[in-house]
Amino acid sequence: MNILSALTETLSDAFAKCGYDASYGVVTISNRPDLCHYQCNGALPAAKAHKKNPLAIAGEAAALLQGDGRFSSVETAPPGFINLRLSDVYLASLAKDMAADERLLLPLMERKTIIVDYGGPNVAKPLHVGHLRSAIIGESLCRLARFLGHKVIGDIHLGDWGLQMGLVIAEMEERGLGADGVTAEDLNEIYPAASAKAKTDAAFAEKAAARTAALQKGDPGARKDWASIMSVSKADLRRSYDILGVSFNCWYGESDADPYVPRVMNILQERGLLRESEGALVVDVALPDDKEPMPPMLVQKTNGADIYGTTDLGTLLQRKELFDPDEAWYVTDNRQAFHFKQVFRCAKLAGLLEKIQCFHFPFGTMNGKDGKPYKTREGGVMRLNDLIDTVVENALRKVNESDIPMTGEEKTEAAYKLGMAALKIGDMQNHRTKDYVFDMDRFLSSEGKTGPYLQYTVVRIRSVLAKAREAGIAAGEILPPETDAERDLLLALPLVSDALLRAFSDKAPSVLCETLFDMAGRFNRFYFEHKILQCPGHALRASRLAMLGLVDRVLTVLLDILSVEIPSHM
Numbered sequence: 001m002n003i004l005s006a007l008t009e010t011l012s013d014a015f016a017k018c019g020y021d022a023s024y025g026v027v028t029i030s031n032r033p034d035l036c037h038y039q040c041n042g043a044l045p046a047a048k049a050h051k052k053n054p055l056a057i058a059g060e061a062a063a064l065l066q067g068d069g070r071f072s073s074v075e076t077a078p079p080g081f082i083n084l085r086l087s088d089v090y091l092a093s094l095a096k097d098m099a100a101d102e103r104l105l106l107p108l109m110e111r112k113t114i115i116v117d118y119g120g121p122n123v124a125k126p127l128h129v130g131h132l133r134s135a136i137i138g139e140s141l142c143r144l145a146r147f148l149g150h151k152v153i154g155d156i157h158l159g160d161w162g163l164q165m166g167l168v169i170a171e172m173e174e175r176g177l178g179a180d181g182v183t184a185e186d187l188n189e190i191y192p193a194a195s196a197k198a199k200t201d202a203a204f205a206e207k208a209a210a211r212t213a214a215l216q217k218g219d220p221g222a223r224k225d226w227a228s229i230m231s232v233s234k235a236d237l238r239r240s241y242d243i244l245g246v247s248f249n250c251w252y253g254e255s256d257a258d259p260y261v262p263r264v265m266n267i268l269q270e271r272g273l274l275r276e277s278e279g280a281l282v283v284d285v286a287l288p289d290d291k292e293p294m295p296p297m298l299v300q301k302t303n304g305a306d307i308y309g310t311t312d313l314g315t316l317l318q319r320k321e322l323f324d325p326d327e328a329w330y331v332t333d334n335r336q337a338f339h340f341k342q343v344f345r346c347a348k349l350a351g352l353l354e355k356i357q358c359f360h361f362p363f364g365t366m367n368g369k370d371g372k373p374y375k376t377r378e379g380g381v382m383r384l385n386d387l388i389d390t391v392v393e394n395a396l397r398k399v400n401e402s403d404i405p406m407t408g409e410e411k412t413e414a415a416y417k418l419g420m421a422a423l424k425i426g427d428m429q430n431h432r433t434k435d436y437v438f439d440m441d442r443f444l445s446s447e448g449k450t451g452p453y454l455q456y457t458v459v460r461i462r463s464v465l466a467k468a469r470e471a472g473i474a475a476g477e478i479l480p481p482e483t484d485a486e487r488d489l490l491l492a493l494p495l496v497s498d499a500l501l502r503a504f505s506d507k508a509p510s511v512l513c514e515t516l517f518d519m520a521g522r523f524n525r526f527y528f529e530h531k532i533l534q535c536p537g538h539a540l541r542a543s544r545l546a547m548l549g550l551v552d553r554v555l556t557v558l559l560d561i562l563s564v565e566i567p568s569h570m
């Protein structure tokens with residue numbers, strides 16, 4: 001069981017036995033690690049309610065815990081704290097339980113079906129760094145929810161139905177390119193060219209709009225061009241997401257929501273929610289206690305073309321019918337917060353959310369060192385593939401400096417994994433809602449709070465474990481800690497399940513990064529202060545090896561949730 005719930009249960013019992021409400025027994029991690037490991041502050045509110053001295057109440061509850069072998073001390077401190085220290089024997093037994101539990105002592109959660117909408121690339125447009133955050137944060141949230149036991153369906157939600165498709169089709173026509181003749185490189189160049197042209201060439205802009213409308217109405221020629229753009233673009237996107245280690249269960253797009261849109265419009269109509277406004281159709285979504293103005297949501301333009309919000313409503317209906325989810329999560333940057341607010345409100349009015357709970361989990365911007373959104377050296381939008389190439393090239397330079405003998409293939413593997421870890425941990429160690437500065441040198445450093453630092457730690461552990469295996473030395477039972485460094489390491493272990501739960505409730509991969517840095521720091525101190533393979537005594541050596549094995553597993557599980565892989569050499 002999760003340590004905080006186990007201790008809370010014990011303290012709640014104690015409060016109840018003394019005649020107070022059990023809810024006073026909440027135990028938290030100590031904020032004074034010099035004094036204790038865990039604490040309970042429930043005597044303070046209990047004293048208020050019972051008009052008694054808090055220290056006296058703390059004393060009554062604490063008295064019941066004396067003699068409980070899990071604690072090395074249970075003390076009260078003014079004004080009414082209960083301070084708990086775990087005994088060495090208990091720490092060892094917790095580690096043992098954890099080693100035997102695949103789920104790292106996580107409590108079972110009620111299993112939910114969750115659809116996660118992330119990635120969100122736009123077909124035929126190059127991926128840019130904004131798509132990076134959605135992909136890696138979304139992937140981590142999916143993996144975290146799966147680890148906690150939920151059924152997760154990750155959907156890429158391709159932007160494949162908008163004006164960009166019409167622009168590309170129109171430009172292909174002007175260039176006399178047949179539907180089968182385009183390559184991914186063509187597309188990378190065609191879209192920016194067409195988009196620029198539409199800005200200055202009104203006739204072309206009109207043509208692109210017409211092609212978009214034709215596509216949405218099912219015109220066979222436009223559909224054929226669209227299909228070939230889709231297949232080229234999807235293959236290219238798959239390559240990029242494979243490199244990032246991001247994989248979606250579904251590759252649905254906005255186009256797949258199209259058949260649901262007329263049904264959504266019918267529902268809105270039947271419920272009397274549609275209102276005409278300047279030739280367009282809108283739905284009023286304001287609520288009486290809104291603090292900020294909430295304009296009506298536009299659901300149909302004058303020309304009848306699909307819009308982003310209506311497509312999202314169609315998508316919700318599609319998801320409801322295909323997956324019957326309990327929750328729908330949307331991982332996009334925070335500039336779309338308003339959009340989702342409107343969509344969720346409108347969906348609720350339409351009765352689409354009877355069972356589904358919708359959440360937008362927004363993220364901030366990746367900035368350059370100038371504090372502005374990250375750009376190329378020339379000031380253009382940084383393409384994701386270029387960013388990845390640059391990071392991996394720099395990682396390769398680092399790998400080449402290393403004096404560890406490696407084959408060319410191993411070097412390529414190490415550089416790739418190092419680069420990805422630098423990028424991902426550099427990003428996710430910040431709370432997702434914050435903007436952060438992309439600093440490649442710092443992200444790639446093997447010291448400090450970085451991905452490579454975490455990978456080095458795991459590689460170090462694994463190399464000791466490999467040596468032990470070669471020498472035929474087996475791990476054994478984890479013994480009660482004898483030194484501060486050992487105790488500190490063991491103390492960190494039961495906190496992992498709590499961190500996983502916190503990361504989940506806040507949808508914050510950064511919580512897992514903190515746990516990783518904390519654990520790696522404690523491990524490295526232990527490693528530098530203690531002999532492992534050369535340590536005196538069979539039982540102690542076997543115990544330390546078992547600790548290494550457990551720390552390896554914990555770090556690996558957490559890193560895997562963050563989609564960080566460990567190089568075989570570095």
Ligand code: ARG
Nearest residue numbers: 117120121122157159312332
């Ligand atoms: N394609 C959109 C973009 O690039 C993101 C899609 C987000 N998901 C959604 N259901 N609207 O901004």
